[in-house]
Amino acid sequence: MDKKECPIGVFDSGMGGISVLKELYEVMPNEDYIYFGDSKNAPYGTKTLDEVRRFTFLNVERLLRQGAKGIVVACNTATAAAVRSLRQMYPQLPLVGIEPALKPAALQPGHPTVLVMATPMTIRGDKFRRLRMQYEAQADIIGLPCPGLMDFVESGNTGGDDLKQFLTGLLSPYIGNIDSIVLGCTHYSFLRRLVAQLAGGQVRIFDGGSGTASEMRRRLMEAGLRSARKSPGTVCFQNSLQAEEEIELSRALFQKYEPEFRINNK
Ligand code: DGL
Numbered sequence: 001m002d003k004k005e006c007p008i009g010v011f012d013s014g015m016g017g018i019s020v021l022k023e024l025y026e027v028m029p030n031e032d033y034i035y036f037g038d039s040k041n042a043p044y045g046t047k048t049l050d051e052v053r054r055f056t057f058l059n060v061e062r063l064l065r066q067g068a069k070g071i072v073v074a075c076n077t078a079t080a081a082a083v084r085s086l087r088q089m090y091p092q093l094p095l096v097g098i099e100p101a102l103k104p105a106a107l108q109p110g111h112p113t114v115l116v117m118a119t120p121m122t123i124r125g126d127k128f129r130r131l132r133m134q135y136e137a138q139a140d141i142i143g144l145p146c147p148g149l150m151d152f153v154e155s156g157n158t159g160g161d162d163l164k165q166f167l168t169g170l171l172s173p174y175i176g177n178i179d180s181i182v183l184g185c186t187h188y189s190f191l192r193r194l195v196a197q198l199a200g201g202q203v204r205i206f207d208g209g210s211g212t213a214s215e216m217r218r219r220l221m222e223a224g225l226r227s228a229r230k231s232p233g234t235v236c237f238q239n240s241l242q243a244e245e246e247i248e249l250s251r252a253l254f255q256k257y258e259p260e261f262r263i264n265n266k
Helices: 018-027 049-065 076-089 102-108 118-123 125-137 149-153 159-171 186-199 209-222 243-258 262-265
Strands: 008-012 033-037 070-073 095-097 113-118 140-145 182-185 204-207 233-241
Touching: 008 018, 008 049, 008 233, 018 033, 018 070, 018 186, 018 209, 018 243, 033 049, 033 159, 033 243, 049 070, 049 076, 070 076, 070 209, 076 095, 076 102, 076 118, 076 125, 095 209, 102 113, 102 125, 102 182, 102 204, 113 118, 118 125, 118 140, 125 140, 149 159, 186 204, 233 243
Parallel strands: 008 033, 008 070, 033 233, 070 095, 113 140, 113 182, 182 204
Antiparallel strands: none
């Protein structure tokens, strides 16, 4: 098979990366995708670094075995834990990770106060420490670890009262004192509207999904690996729990997610 027509492999600890998959589909609708959600081992964000690295390497191997021509690590936690090693292991492979979209938030005028919501592992990792240092002169940056938040999305809850209560508890100390929120975990992108509602109309919300998708398109073009097809591509969902419910939920979340790319270009 012509390498150009091979699928793009995308993975996350579970359902969160489907938000990135939708952004990818938005900018490259003629590509085929394999999405692997490692729900059996979720959450990653509260595990040890070694465990997350091991899961991440296995996920990449799994997608490459199925012929993926490029890989999107649609998980901030896995990116923080392993993207450097992956680049060394697969120097020729178009491979893109995701990191909290601190740059566009911090570069807003007027020295903004930016709240970065992410998993405990992302917030305490070296990658985020370095990212934060890069923008410290432009913004006040607050890192907020949100253990437990991804579990709501993982079970398909993106608007229940229990979730609202949980989020209110997390955000209430900051409401009124922040200019922007960065959704630094791909699961949280499904909560964009809810977070915006709770934070109040003036607070701007950022995530890394659309930037990651554009970067993957750029990398594939550079490698001469964009599909030449004109017809819409397919999306194949796989999940380590191997249950039909997980696949159905994946499809439902994919349908439902409204890409940032589309919101910004309306
Ligand atoms: N979706 C993942 C991320 O972007 C992490 C969720 C988790 O497994 O803790 O960080």
